[in-house]
Amino acid sequence: MFKKMLFLTACSSMIAASAVAHAEQLIMGTESTYPPFEYTDTKNGSEIVGFDIDMVRMLGQKAGFTIKVVSMGFDALIPAILSKQIDIAGAAITITEERAKKVGFTQPYYDSGLSILVRKADKDVYKTDKDLQNKIICGQIGNSGMTYAKTIPGAKTKTFNTMNEAYMELRNKGCAAVIGDRPTIGYFMASNPRNAKIFSHQSQILNVEQFGFIVAKDNKALLDRMNKALREAKKDGSYQAVMTKWFGQ
Known part of the structure; x- marks a missing residue:
């Protein structure tokens, strides 16, 4: 047996x-x-x-x-x-x-949502999407964050091949904010302690998305x-x- x-x-x-x-x-x-x-x-x-x-x-x-x-x-x-x-x-x-x-x-x-990343010095200036009216917003080409940015009155968009390029443009004051997928921005902030000294991940969730x-x-x-x-x-x-x-x- x-x-x-x-x-x-x-x-x-x-x-x-x-x-x-x-x-x-x-x-x-x-x-x-x-x-x-x-x-x-x-x-x-x-x-x-x-x-x-x-x-x-x-x-x-x-x-x-x-x-x-x-x-x-x-x-x-x-x-x-x-x-x-x-x-x-x-x-x-x-x-x-x-x-x-x-x-x-x-x-x-996966259930996700969009959120806003700004320079830490501007965390009390751009708290929500309403504060981004008539401002320049960065993000990744083809990402739904840029689709959303185009619905903000007067806002202009700058698109890049990668989110890292968008983050760099924000750091260099080439735009007021980055809009992107909340978990991705959250991972970026958590991946390096220095990021929290430069940027602020705002609390507003702009909309719910599904991947x-x-x-x-x-x-x-x-x-x-x-x-x-x-x-x-x-x-x-x-x-x-x-x-x-x-x-x-």
Whole structure:
């Protein structure tokens, strides 16, 4: 009986290993300068890591695929999906009606919101978005923060390829504030104690947003697999494990 159990265990391990070895490999596009969602881990070579990467890898384990991660500009992600250069896009992408006309979104995997970053000297000057009327606002090109900034009366926008460039422009007094995803700005503030001496992360949450992963609109099979895996992950605790790793919640 014991030998039979060992044989069955060995067979199960071989089957699992074979499944991993033959799993479909998909290309995931991301914009790797947006911690903690995705960034290049220079301490361990040039690996792209982050919440989004771990989340898609976890979904892939359930849905039967692995991923190869490639980095590109945020505004290049949807065109890359449309031209079939990549299979999945994940970069803290807000689900919007406009984007959903072009691509397929998974069910939401993260609830976020926008917030304001200002120079510490201006923390009592620009407390809310109303204080930014007729001011210059910085942010990342393609980010929903810039879409929101355009709704502020009289405000002008300056867009950059990365949030780090927007932060630098704010520090150099090239704009009054940066508007971006609240968890990303929060991570920036927590990542270096010096940032708290230079900037102030204002308390106002401008609106609630939901992030989704993107696939081609005609790839319903992949969309269904990812959504099924996401539902399973939320039930069995693997989704929460990834959340806890990156956000402690």
